[in-house]
Amino acid sequence: MPASEKKLGLWTSTSLVVGNMIGAGVFLLPAAMASFGSIGLLGWVFSAIGSFFLAKVFSNMSKLLPHATGGPYAFTRNGLGDFAGFLVAWGYFLATSCANAAITISLISALSTFFPVLGTSSLAAVTAGLCAIWLLTYINTLGVVTSGKLQLITTILKVLPLLLVALGGLFFLQAKNFLPFNSSGKTVYGAISATAAMTMFSFVGIEAATVPAGSVENPEKTVPRATLLGLLIATLVYILGSVSVMGIIPSVQLQHSLTPYADAAVVIYGSNARYWISAGVAIAAFGALNGWTLMQGQMPFATAQDKLFPAVFSRQNKKGVPYVGVLLNSVMVSCFIYMNYNKGMVEQFRFLLLLSLLCMLIPYLLSAASYLIIRAKSNIKDGWLSAILLGIIAFGYALWNIAGSGKEAVYYGFLLLMASVPFYVWVAYKKNSGQ
Template sequence: MAESSKKMSLMGLTTLVAVNMMGSGIIMLPSSMAQLGGVSLLSWIITAVGSMAIAYCFAQCGIYCPRSGGMSAYSEEAHGKSAFFLCSFLYFLSLAIGNVAIGISAVGYLTPFFPWLGSGAIPLFVGTVGLIWLTTVANFGGPSITGKIGAVTVWGVIIPVAGLSVIGWFWFKSDVFSAAWNPNNLAISDAIGQSIPLTLWAFLGMESAAQNSDAVEDPKRNVPLACLFGTLGAAVVYVLSTTVIQGIVPNAELANSSAPFAAVYAQMFNPFIGQVIMALAVMACVGSLLGWQFTLAQTAKSAADQGMFPRVFGRVTALNAPIIGMVICGVLQTLMAMSTISPNASEQFGKLVNLAAVTNLIPYVTALSGLLVIMYKAKVDSATVARNVVVLMVAMLYSYYALYASGKDAVFGGMIVMAFGYLFYGFIAKRFVDAPSASPAKP
């Protein structure tokens, strides 16, 4: 009983899941979605259902396959050792791409304080790379502080965004929302398809929901429920906040804003409140980026420890910080920021979000398909198998649709990256096979 009291409740885990997902993923979305109009809000419904299905399936994988490795381990269950490498490789790249997008978000919110950052492509690039290296170097001190900072700074986004979902309706104007509904006269299917990668971006990270099962009361019941409720809670906040903002700020202004939540609070109250929201958003982005930089380096370290990545990623200092790996990650992110350079923060953000979605969705597909083998090995009862297969099909259908919706450029880029991944694995594959036995002597 004493041991149970020390474990996390369903409410605690649900809150943790929602907070982990929300982070800094939402703060640039209103501007990106405003370029398509309010009709893009319909994609939230599809993404919320798909994301809950994915989160539930990952929870089931975690319950019946408690080995370390997360998505990579689930992929290996169905597709072998090469799938472990490719899943780790693509997820690593997805985190790196996502970090650059978070950096761009932070620079967008810094622009009103430092107008030079918004004066062109080069200043935006310089600001993004500066934040990438600032948060990289800040992690050299080890993990002891990183988690604590992130746990506090994330509320800099959650409080304004969740607050807008509640109080923003007092300023909501139906005529402003109507004018913003479909300014480009897109077909509804096209508008939904183009905004699916944007809405999926806000839910990336749901795969981490099952990682805390050892610290939860009654994990077989509470982990799947927390995944569903946490994802649904985040979805409600996302839908309400992005809907109300399009009924307050005129669409053309919102589409060109580098700090949409600051803009709406400035319009609701006054410019000073807008600046406070901007400062909170910058704080949240920097804290989030600090945590994700550490996660990126740890992902590479875990793969290196298993012989999948170069050993240099596994070297740590006395403070348990993989500094060399962090520096390599910083260089990689700098090159990514350079390759997507654009004078428009929202445009650059959109390019990265599409590519991040693709490099995340492929590991989703390989890991989710592992659930079938995992349940077979765990001798799961037929009723649970039947229920899980239905949810799995929903998760898979959404993943395939999201891949398609990411666009040919992002999918093409993802496929090229994956093709290189197979080559890289070819060089290390011999580490994971038994040494060939000597050929028998000829008679």
Template sequence: MDKIRKQEEIKSDQHKVGLLPLITLVMGSAIGAGIFNLMKDMAQGAAPGAVLISWVIVGIGIIALALCFQNLSDALPELDAGIFQYAEDGFGKFAGFASAWGYWLSIWLGNVAFATMLMSSLGFFFPIFKGGQNIPSIIGASILLWFLNYLVTKGVENATVINFVVTICKLVPIFVFIVCGLFAFKLSTFTYDFWGTVSQRFEWADVFYQVKSTMLITIFVFVGIEGASILSSRAKYKKDVGRATIIGVLSVLVIYMLVTILSFGILPQGELAHLPEPGMAYVLEAIVGYWGAAFICGGLSISILGVWLSWTILPAETGLIAAKQGLFPQLFGKVNKHGAPTYSLAITSGCIQLFMFTFLITDEAYQFMASMVSSVVIITYLFVTLYQVKFSYQQPKSKNRTIQLAIGVVATLFQIWAFFSAGLKYNLLLTLLFVPGIFVYIQAQKEQGRSKNIFSNFEKMVVGLIFVGSVAALYFLVTDVIAI
């Protein structure tokens, strides 16, 4: 009997995820389409000086967030049902749902952004997809969407292994870009119009506005750093989850800073801001010629395939875990013989398919979806940082408690700053995405036997504000006050 049990434990361990795959999952989930257009996106609103300030602020905020993930993962290994379980444990069932719904939305909306960027990069080689926002692009992206859906239904662990291989492959063009950029970097180009102000000197109001303009961009490129936490129940060792998150975040931060800073030292801000997509391809083309653009576009295609695979796993896992916690309807929790959440996958892919038609109604589908992702994921991250503050405050007084409390406060302030930096447009559109979620939550609670008193008085007020915000958003959309 003991021999059989031991064999079962060995077999179970073989399906667990180790430290290195968890690190590559963090990096693979975060490094995607965003990095290949990051220099252009930041240059559209900020000069080199403001970009440096932005990276200092974002670096502190994201590292603080990663430290929250690490601390909570190490201190509460029993909470292994994803980062939104912290919201439920700390602030109640509805908070847990809001966190889970926000995270689920952010991941599949990100896939819509990846789809348009992927088809745009393929358009460099195949003119039929040029621009990434036409009928052929929708057809091509749809085929890939359902292929990845099929792949993940064959087992999440297998897809994770493929992601590991793809992550290594896609880092090569980024590495080549950084090496070439180091040799091509010119300090005179980087310091030209350093602050981007009329006086060409530091002006607080102007630089502050420039820094704010980069927040949604930088939040978007870091979405996915919590990938190890989402798969924490599948990790071989619980401590690996926190370690993978910290190592992955620091690695990604260094790569992002190098890519943007080097770009500003190769081409001035005005040229970067008006480059075609993906910006990195045309920066490298300015250094080495045509082959550089082709090389980057090929790398971008691989990169998006890898991160799209990761982001096919994550929303499906989110739906599955949320269903197990009673936050989502039970339909999301059904799995096949491989343990893959087939219904959660199908629902998620269906939403992505529907939103792909935004390719035809907006000129900037990628930028719009990227901004929506950032706006909605801030809700989930804010619950994590608030829980870090609450949990740390409840611990006995000690030096470690003070440090963890300070980390939580810093991370929370950063998320609040990012939320207000998003602006009224995206925060109102955010309420539209949460309205369907209210009915999903009500259905889930009915399945749990709670048909009455589903919301507390405070929660009813929050729900009311969501509905009011959604009505305002619809009005502004109809009257063209808000443009998609």
């Protein structure tokens, strides 16, 4: 097989970005934001603009370091050194494991529409979740191209129902449903800030194409294009979908909807549409779980190659897959799934999800901070004014996101990151001693 056929191309890389960004949660956001009024649409716009600057930073750095596998980890390590890079890798791995558990729970919830037993039996729900996790674990050990093809298929299948509602709904809009513009009781700025904080997590995953850069064909061209193209596709789906749902369903009704996209689809296409929207939610969760599982092998692999993680994470199977990180991730996700369906451990699982919020945002902040440093190391002479503005805006947006995650997430997330310091000291000692 030619080398180019063993790597991810533009569309599979783009599907990795879109697929990781668009999870099952987006199907519920219109209902969560309904109490704010149509001003919530500005929250989407604000998040999209901020995410563009972060995406631009990732795109530019993938040109400066085209073969740097690990994305945010590689960028941070090259800019700020080993310790900062280690913190990013550690936090990202733990956060993604928690996120994968949440995605699996969303998948089970969506499947309960077709298999009601999943909503009434904890044993059935856990069994279904474990089957999904380990099926995708197996698929991801078959090679990056195999998991990339699955990602492309699931991305198309998940975006299709969203687009059908987003575009079809434009013909059913009622202007009165967009009023009042701001029903939150907050100032315009306060309402936009609140809704932007709610939507910002829908843009987590913009870095997805940068993480497996070593497995991407012509990464200096493909990764930047995939990153920006993926952001554009996701943004259009998010905003058009929200406009259609909010314009079809009155806000008073929308606030109490458990299936806003399905409710809108019923108005547009009839009662049977509820089932293919539920299928879309399940596919969205399945595709996102596949994409993030792929990430869980690539970042520990890059970190281990730099001798900042145990060497076992750098092992590859016959297909060239760094399987140890994938397997460990799946074990952790399986444990988290059990915690969620064990009544005595539900709160602990929710606490872990809270911690994961900060750990997903720290890589963005440190990557933005590294941008100008890496640019200076590359001896680039021109374009510094625009680069400085880009770096400052991206850093400021990431910092604002961290502040918006709440005091509790920041406090305990910081403690979680600091808990890794003894481990880093041990790894650094072994590295410096040549062991």
